[in-house]
Amino acid sequence: MFEQTNENKLEEPKYEMVKQHVMQLLKQDIIRFGEKLPSEHELMSQFNVSRNTIRQAFSELTSLGLIYKEQGKGTYSKFVPKSRNSKKIVAVITTYISDYIFPDIIFGIEEVLSGEGYSMLLSNTNNNKDKETQFLNNIIEHDVAGLIIEPTRSALANINQPIFDELIRKGVKIVFINATYDDVPASSVLLDDERGGFLAAEHLIRLGHTRIAGIFKKDDIQGLKRRKGFVAAMKQYKLPIEINQIVEYETTNEHIHPYILAKTLLSQPDRPTAFVCYNDNVAAIVVQAIRDRGLSIPESVAVVGFDDSKRSIDGSIKLTSVIHPKIEMGRRAASFMIEMLDNQLDDLQFVYRPELIIRESTGVT
Amino acid sequence: MFEQTNENKLEEPKYEMVKQHVMQLLKQDIIRFGEKLPSEHELMSQFNVSRNTIRQAFSELTSLGLIYKEQGKGTYSKFVPKSRNSKKIVAVITTYISDYIFPDIIFGIEEVLSGEGYSMLLSNTNNNKDKETQFLNNIIEHDVAGLIIEPTRSALANINQPIFDELIRKGVKIVFINATYDDVPASSVLLDDERGGFLAAEHLIRLGHTRIAGIFKKDDIQGLKRRKGFVAAMKQYKLPIEINQIVEYETTNEHIHPYILAKTLLSQPDRPTAFVCYNDNVAAIVVQAIRDRGLSIPESVAVVGFDDSKRSIDGSIKLTSVIHPKIEMGRRAASFMIEMLDNQLDDLQFVYRPELIIRESTGVT
């Protein structure tokens, strides 16, 4: 007799009930690894169902890998190696790996991750959005727990949004560093780039400079914000901003462009007496352009870099620069990741307040 | 009636026959992705078995992920994403990540790996064998395709041999860089450290030095070999080796030890007029010790480093150094890995022949 009408079981089939019951027993450690489950017969009478029903429940539990059966002996709880460990990978993608501030950032990340038993799946985009796409697609296959990512050319449209959506849907935690994609909800660890740009400009203004040029990167958010801070400082100190004092470049032809821009600015009749640069790389290029023009630093032209990278103290002249927290930012991004994974959080935010370090390139020797 | 006696079916149950039959249909593309399978009823009459038997076959095929069923519609062949991609990870472990020659090595590795669609699982040991153990254990869980590893403190006993055995048993390809563990059969990409040590010493001998000190690392094979090359040069040029001219340190207290060793050597009555150093880091420390002693470089004391790292040109004096192929070595190690994975090879070897680059620290300005 089929008693579907009898009780108010709107949804759950009987074998599902049995299955859930057994899963509870396993979950609550009432039946531990290797211990025997009740026999099919026992469960038949306990639940007052047919043997087939029990068998269907067991069958599904078997293919889930929770139990195994031995003919003639019984059915047993299976040893599952501690909470699938293969998820203990955090993917990390940055613009570069071996250059500039990135070894430090990665060092900070690795330190925290490996301390927590996680491994780091690392790649770099080299400012190429296709490489970003490729890596993001890769990690979808790889069952990672989290992703720490520095968006590539973040001021452009985020072509990878669908991939981020899928990652989020899969429960992969995401932490942005240096910049964010606005259309992706995630945690972030940022530097206050706007304030950095402001500090750089303000420093030069206070030194008495009035014709200050800015060279910024156009295709990422950091560039836009540093530019914005630069403009804010000019306004606050009531300095006019001639339109041609601010120039921008994109990452195609990265090494050529800022040099040409600097050269052009320097050949104007009212040439700038100071440069605020997007980063130390650009600053080094500007330094070269100034020297190639036969001008001295800092006497004729002052230069401020950004990021306080090794490059700012490597060259023949030590660069005044805005301090980027590098290792500390890496550590914090990784700590955020751990916290998100442990406590199922999704929206942690931190913004570092930058400071300026003053060196030879703005006149302090 | 149960007709087990009827035919000579010694092993295979009926549902298994049905299952195999359907798997054939799928394998031979007779039923393609998304196409409908025969209904349970059709198969019942075709195989002359009960519906439950068909259902059991289908049930197993479902949990294998080969088919899916839709109530009221039918059973369909499922699209399986081509050949599980999750193995496309190569683990990489080096002494450091963000320092010294390692960003370059890692850059070279990443370049090749990502070009081949592989991702890089990266960690560093920081000269700590326990960290090596931890990482190796980690990657066993992570189903990686290969491992590129710089052995840590390779002159000591390889406590991780059992883990390497397990990795090899699992088919994980291994490439050693910079040094090998003799008890682990694998490919390797090395530098001829012995020749490097020889070149360094020979250079100083040809400059006329006769009292040449060597400071080497004791706990890794590179150190032993560089020392050996140093000794070989002394012998070839028939210079006596006073026992106290060669000193060794271990990586505990890495930054303190070589300094003290150098100071001690410099306070001898017949102090050395030249140093061959294990690497550029040690060389930089020796430079400091010489200066702290009030001696000039290269006039009073000459110094040769090893690895041609950034440090050799960063400091106040540019170091003569033995060239390490860094990026190139990284690329080759990764290429070996790809080749091993593609062609199932296991024993590729390459040894770079080092050259010396001469700079200020041995008298050329």
Add this chain to the structure above:
DNA sequence: ATAAATTTGTGCGTATGTATC
């Protein structure tokens, strides 16, 4: 738009085979 047919889903009962203790 409805009814009928088809197909899978859930469930019961029964019988026999085979491995373990």
Add this chain to the structure above:
DNA sequence: GGATACATACGCACAAATTTA
């Protein structure tokens, strides 16, 4: 050998979703 437990197999009934007439 006997009891127990899982494995295989058949038959039947009704439910639910989908397609078709």
